[in-house]
Amino acid sequence: MQKLLFLFLLSLMPFSFLCHAQTTYRMVTRNYSPVTDSYPQEVSDFKKADSVYHFTVKVSKAYDDTLKRKVAEKTLYTPNDIYDEEVAPYLNPTKLIDYSSPAIELITDSLFKGEDSTMIIIKKGLEFVSHYISFDDSLAMAISKGDCKTLDVNHILQRKKGTCSEYTNLFTALMRKKGIPCRFVAGFIFIPEQKFYGCHAWTECYLKQYGWMAVDPQSGKSWLPTTIIRLFAGKDYADCGLNSFMDLVPKSIEIVKE
Numbered sequence: 464m465q466k467l468l469f470l471f472l473l474s475l476m477p478f479s480f481l482c483h484a485q486t487t488y489r490m491v492t493r494n495y496s497p498v499t500d501s502y503p504q505e506v507s508d509f510k511k512a513d514s515v516y517h518f519t520v521k522v523s524k525a526y527d528d529t530l531k532r533k534v535a536e537k538t539l540y541t542p543n544d545i546y547d548e549e550v551a552p553y554l555n556p557t558k559l560i561d562y563s564s565p566a567i568e569l570i571t572d573s574l575f576k577g578e579d580s581t582m583i584i585i586k587k588g589l590e591f592v593s594h595y596i597s598f599d600d601s602l603a604m605a606i607s608k609g610d611c612k613t614l615d616v617n618h619i620l621q622r623k624k625g626t627c628s629e630y631t632n633l634f635t636a637l638m639r640k641k642g643i644p645c646r647f648v649a650g651f652i653f654i655p656e657q658k659f660y661g662c663h664a665w666t667e668c669y670l671k672q673y674g675w676m677a678v679d680p681q682s683g684k685s686w687l688p689t690t691i692i693r694l695f696a697g698k699d700y701a702d703c704g705l706n707s708f709m710d711l712v713p714k715s716i717e718i719v720k721e
Contacts, residue, residue: 485523486689487719488653492516494710496703498648498696502674503528515714525677526686535673538581542642550669552698553644559615559699560632560647562640566620571640584641585668585678586685592634593683599624609708613664613700627681628664628700634680635666635699644669648677649703650694653716662711663691664700 489508495516500506503525509518526532546554556562574591575584596619603626605611613628616636625632628649635645646667653660665687667675677687694711697703705711 483524483689484527485521487519487521487721488692488716489519489719490517490692490716491714492518492694492710493712493714494695494704494706496695499692499694501693503677504693519719520692522689522692524686524689531673535670535676536580536582538670538672540579540581540584540641544642544671546644546669546671550644553646553669554639554642555698556636556639557699557702559613559701560636560639561616562636564617564620567616567636567640571637574637575641581643581668581670582685584643585638588634588637589678589680589683589685592630592637592680596623596625596630596633596681598681599626599629602626602629606708612708626664630680631664631666632699634678638666638668646675646696647699647703648693648696649700649705649711650692651711651713651716652691653718654690655718660716662708665691667696 493515495511495518499518499520503523505521505523507519507521509516511517570591574587578584578587599622602611602614602624606613606626606628613632614622614625616632619625619629619633631647635647638645646669647664648667649662649664651660652663665677665679665681667677669675677693678685679687695703695705
């Protein structure tokens with residue numbers, strides 16, 4: 464495979480091309496996280512052999528689940544919600560995703576003032592971040608070479624430039640500041656028809672009656688296509704359990720024809 468970057472994929476092609484209802488992949492990876500086998504993904508034929516992981520994963524487009532989507536749209540914003548021990552840590556700041564700065568407070572106070580819908584807050588946050596940051600090709604190259612991993616929120620606010628992981632860090636900080644649990648997610652994009660593949664990062668927001676809902680801060684979209692496979696998740700990039708950037712790059716991948 465060619466050199467892989469954290470890509471600005473969704474700006475490179477029409478979203479309509481990415482609208483398959485579901486896509487199934489056969490993969491061999493260097494590392495594996497159980498988060499791969501959770502909604503809207505389903506893993507089968509899993510085995511570990513010769514220090515690599517073999518599995519099939521079916522990725523469904525959550526946006527097509529109209530019942531769950533309606534639940535999400537009707538979720539009222541309640542900033543003082545109490546979450547269980549599995550979800551509550553995703554409200555906490557980290558070194559990479561620190562929301563204690565006056566700048567973050569100013570943004571959240573002005574951007575979300577008076578909103579009582581969780582989805583409207585999420586969508587406003589997505590729109591803001593997708594326009595606030597411009598894509599940084601040089602940083603993407605540095606990440607792909609292993610020279611750095613991702614920038615923290617304070618640097619992002621100053622530079623207003625980044626890769627998908629910086630879009631994700633800033634959006635996640637805004638949501639956590641508002642009391643909406645969010646996790647940093649990393650995975651892989653595979654569109655062989657377009658000879659298009661690479662690593663990507665995005666956010667999943669937790670809604671009590673819905674669960675984890677994937678959104679893409681870079682594109683500003685509140686859904687993801689089935690060409691993107693979730694492989695790891697954590698409180699931030701450092702918490703995802705990645706041994707190296709190459710953990711996101713499959714040793715082999717192919718689409719299973721239905």
